[in-house]
Amino acid sequence: MDQSVKAMLLEQPAVSVNPLYHILCNCSSGYKTFCILNAAIELKIFDYLDTPQTSESLAETLNLNPDFCYRILAYLKELNLVEENNRAYQNSELSRCYLHSKAAFSQHNVVKNIHNGFKVWEQLREIVKNGPISANESTFFADNLIHSLAEEALCGELQKVVGIIKKLPQFAKARSLLDLGGGHGLYSIALTAANSALRADVYDFPNVIEDTKKYIDRFCADRVDTLAGNYFKDTLHKTYDIILFSYSPGGKNPEMVPKICDWLNPAGILISKHCFYRRDEVSKSRLLDIEWNLLSFEGVSKDNNIYSFCGDYSLESYLELLKKMFVIQDIVHAPDFSGQQLDKIGDALDSILIIAKKK
Numbered sequence: 001m002d003q004s005v006k007a008m009l010l011e012q013p014a015v016s017v018n019p020l021y022h023i024l025c026n027c028s029s030g031y032k033t034f035c036i037l038n039a040a041i042e043l044k045i046f047d048y049l050d051t052p053q054t055s056e057s058l059a060e061t062l063n064l065n066p067d068f069c070y071r072i073l074a075y076l077k078e079l080n081l082v083e084e085n086n087r088a089y090q091n092s093e094l095s096r097c098y099l100h101s102k103a104a105f106s107q108h109n110v111v112k113n114i115h116n117g118f119k120v121w122e123q124l125r126e127i128v129k130n131g132p133i134s135a136n137e138s139t140f141f142a143d144n145l146i147h148s149l150a151e152e153a154l155c156g157e158l159q160k161v162v163g164i165i166k167k168l169p170q171f172a173k174a175r176s177l178l179d180l181g182g183g184h185g186l187y188s189i190a191l192t193a194a195n196s197a198l199r200a201d202v203y204d205f206p207n208v209i210e211d212t213k214k215y216i217d218r219f220c221a222d223r224v225d226t227l228a229g230n231y232f233k234d235t236l237h238k239t240y241d242i243i244l245f246s247y248s249p250g251g252k253n254p255e256m257v258p259k260i261c262d263w264l265n266p267a268g269i270l271i272s273k274h275c276f277y278r279r280d281e282v283s284k285s286r287l288l289d290i291e292w293n294l295l296s297f298e299g300v301s302k303d304n305n306i307y308s309f310c311g312d313y314s315l316e317s318y319l320e321l322l323k324k325m326f327v328i329q330d331i332v333h334a335p336d337f338s339g340q341q342l343d344k345i346g347d348a349l350d351s352i353l354i355i356a357k358k359k
């Protein structure tokens, strides 16, 4: 036998495989765990584990293979998503709160959004060869993303941001608010709940607005209305005490600044929450830069980095421009308002919340 072949069989590889297997192990367990969680949701396992059930009775109720049903429950128990007592399984507190389809904080759309993302990621090889898949921007938001963002916001960011806005001296006096690119409208819904004299308009694309109305109905928000349009193209014939502009494509675009100024009452407040790039910044997340570029939208010129669009200003330039029309009252950083990270579009990353008063 050749000496080098002999060495290959008898000696450890010169370079340890451990760092590679560490990466692969994370992929392997993460992907399989996701498949189990997604299947459990789609099979309505968490909906039926409201009350304790044996694995056999659950399998019979849901028409599942009894052996698989047991194995899935045993793994969900390892994840602390179900509890077992005398062979009876039941949702843990975490699942009751987030994984039951009827739970107030249900995360089913977040799981669906991650799943939809995987379906696009699976086409990466073709995308790398042929470029991004083209999609329709407004249907992309309306399909599922807006519902996922609503569920993510309800887990903490919404309440923290509303808490910050509530403390502004101008908030108690405000009577009108425009939620530009408001999507689900939860910020308007929560802010009108915090100020009983406040009325809000949620502005978004016409088909997104259809979903906004469902959130308005769900929360019985009778002081929230909707306005359909495209803020880059259309104009508004009303002015407001507060404009909230959160995580929307025009958030770093200089053209929007004078428009927003025009749509504000004298001494009105702009609250802008966006992920800005500093002049010399190269990337915030190499992984999410790839995710950002998997899809292209007709009429929307995305730039290379996550949440960046052609024509966006850097943070420095944007603040300079803003200062011409506004007095900046405060800048709040992501750790003081953002929710948990999911390594997908929707993460706050190092976003900032700018509070500025019209001059």
Ligand SMILES: C[S@@+](CC[C@H](N)C(=O)[O-])C[C@H]1O[C@@H](n2cnc3c(N)ncnc32)[C@H](O)[C@@H]1O
Residues within 6 Å of the ligand: 138, 141, 146, 149, 150, 153, 180, 181, 182, 183, 184, 185, 203, 204, 205, 208, 229, 230, 231, 232, 245, 246, 247, 248, 249, 250
């Ligand atoms: C990422 S979502 C943010 C939703 C919400 N403001 C939040 O912070 O969770 C961006 C929203 O901006 C809306 N949007 C994007 N471009 C728009 C435009 N040109 N005119 C109106 N709405 C737009 C999208 O439809 C979507 O609802």
